[in-house]
Each structure stands twice: as structure tokens, then as C-alpha cells.
Amino acid sequence: MSSTAPDQPSPARTPQARAGHALADAVREVEHHVAAAGWDAPVRVFALVRTQAALAAEPGLADQLTPDVLAAARADDWHLTSVEQEGLPAAEDLEQLLAALSWPDAVDGVAVTVERVVLPPEAEEALPADPAEALEQLLTHPQRQDVRLAVGVLRTGATWCALRTRAHDADDAVAQGADLVPGLVAAVRATLD
Known part of the structure; x- marks a missing residue:
């Protein structure tokens, strides 16, 4: 028997919880995608957008998504799609690069x-x-x-991190948590301000 009142959503299904879950999924997907390219890679930046909103704005996007991704997006309005950013501004280091980034309101988060x-x-x-x-x-x-660090933040305040070591380079050996690298989380969050 549930302890929540019938007219209240369960804590696991609140919009904040769904957003956090979607972010964790997106960060894992981004980390896995980047890992497939191997080590000694440059910094990579991804805009995170809610898939339903992206499909509404650009219906042709449906042709680029797999059926399972489309089904997941239809089932959850917080499902996120990552869009890798190309042509990043020249910067001497990561801090300078992040300080130069800003995002339109249509972007729900960044990884x-x-x-x-x-x-x-x-x-x-x-x-x-x-x-x-x-x-x-x-x-x-x-x-x-x-x-390799993968850090994601949403405008809602949700954060998620994934950390892979070269010495244990396997998908099942990736450490994860909401705040594994607080300084980088804060710097990425600042790009959304």
C-alpha cells in the first residue's frame, strides 16, 4: 500500500525526479558515445533538449531517431536528446571555454x-x-x-556526473553520481545563467 495520498504524485514520478533520471540517462549516453571514439580527445560540449519539444519544433528530427528513442520520448516529456556543439569558441583552457558559452532558453541543459x-x-x-x-x-x-569526466546539468538544478578511468576502461566500470566533480559541475551550471 502506498503512503502517498491518491491525488499526489509519487516522489519517483515528480517532474524533478523525472528530470534527474533523464539527465542521468543523457550523461551516461554522452559518456558512452565519447568513449567509443577512444582516449586523447578534446573537450566536447552537448546541448541537452527535451526530445518532445525538439520534435515539435523540428518534426524531421524523428527521421534521425531510432524507434526506441521515439517511444521513450513519447512516454516521458523529460526524455532528453543531446546535440553535440561544433565550432566551439577558441579558448586557452576549459574554464575560458565554459565562460564563453551561453544557451538560448530552448536548451534545457548542458553536458x-x-x-x-x-x-x-x-x-x-x-x-x-x-x-x-x-x-x-x-x-x-x-x-x-x-x-574522462562527463558532467551534465539542467536548468532545473539537477546534476549528474560519470567518470571513466583509462586503467579500467569498461562501460560497467564507470563511476556515477550527482556531484563527483563539484567545481566542474558549478562551471557547467554557470553556462546556463
Whole structure:
């Protein structure tokens, strides 16, 4: 027997919960798509749009979607379609790129993928202060880990992250959570302001 009143939606089916679920699905799909291209890739940026709204605005999009995606979109108004952005503005680093992005209201969210080299905290603390020397040691350190981060945010406030390591490069070894990389989540969220 349900503890919610008959006229109230269950917490799992509220619009906020459906949006969060749709975002998690979209981030997993983006990460899997980027992973298929292999490692040593540039930053990639994807606009996230609600599929039903995209189909209403551009009916020809239906010809590009598989039947299962169309069925999922019909069943859930929060189903998201990712649209990779090409011709990104030139930028010296990820922070500068994200600061240069803005989105029209029709875009419900954003997903970004980026590769990074990470070290255990104790190894990172031992890096030299000189940036060039630190980079050289980072790239040759025996404990370094190459990771790919996929971060998605929605205008609703929902967030989702996926993290894959090169050492464990398998679809079933991707870590996931709402706030795995808080700084990057905040930077991606700022592109929607």
C-alpha cells in the first residue's frame, strides 16, 4: 500500500525526479558515445533538449531517431536528446571555454566531457611549484590516472556526473553520481545563467 495520498504524485514520478533520471540517462549516453571514439580527445560540449519539444519544433528530427528513442520520448516529456556543439569558441583552457558559452532558453541543459590526469593527494602535494616542472612530473608519475569526466546539468538544478578511468576502461566500470566533480559541475551550471 502506498503512503502517498491518491491525488499526489509519487516522489519517483515528480517532474524533478523525472528530470534527474533523464539527465542521468543523457550523461551516461554522452559518456558512452565519447568513449567509443577512444582516449586523447578534446573537450566536447552537448546541448541537452527535451526530445518532445525538439520534435515539435523540428518534426524531421524523428527521421534521425531510432524507434526506441521515439517511444521513450513519447512516454516521458523529460526524455532528453543531446546535440553535440561544433565550432566551439577558441579558448586557452576549459574554464575560458565554459565562460564563453551561453544557451538560448530552448536548451534545457548542458553536458561536457573532458579528460584529465589525476594523482593521489599525497603525490599531488609533492609536485614542484613551477608549472612546467609540475606538468612534466604529472605526466610521467607512476601513480597517474587518466580519467574522462562527463558532467551534465539542467536548468532545473539537477546534476549528474560519470567518470571513466583509462586503467579500467569498461562501460560497467564507470563511476556515477550527482556531484563527483563539484567545481566542474558549478562551471557547467554557470553556462546556463
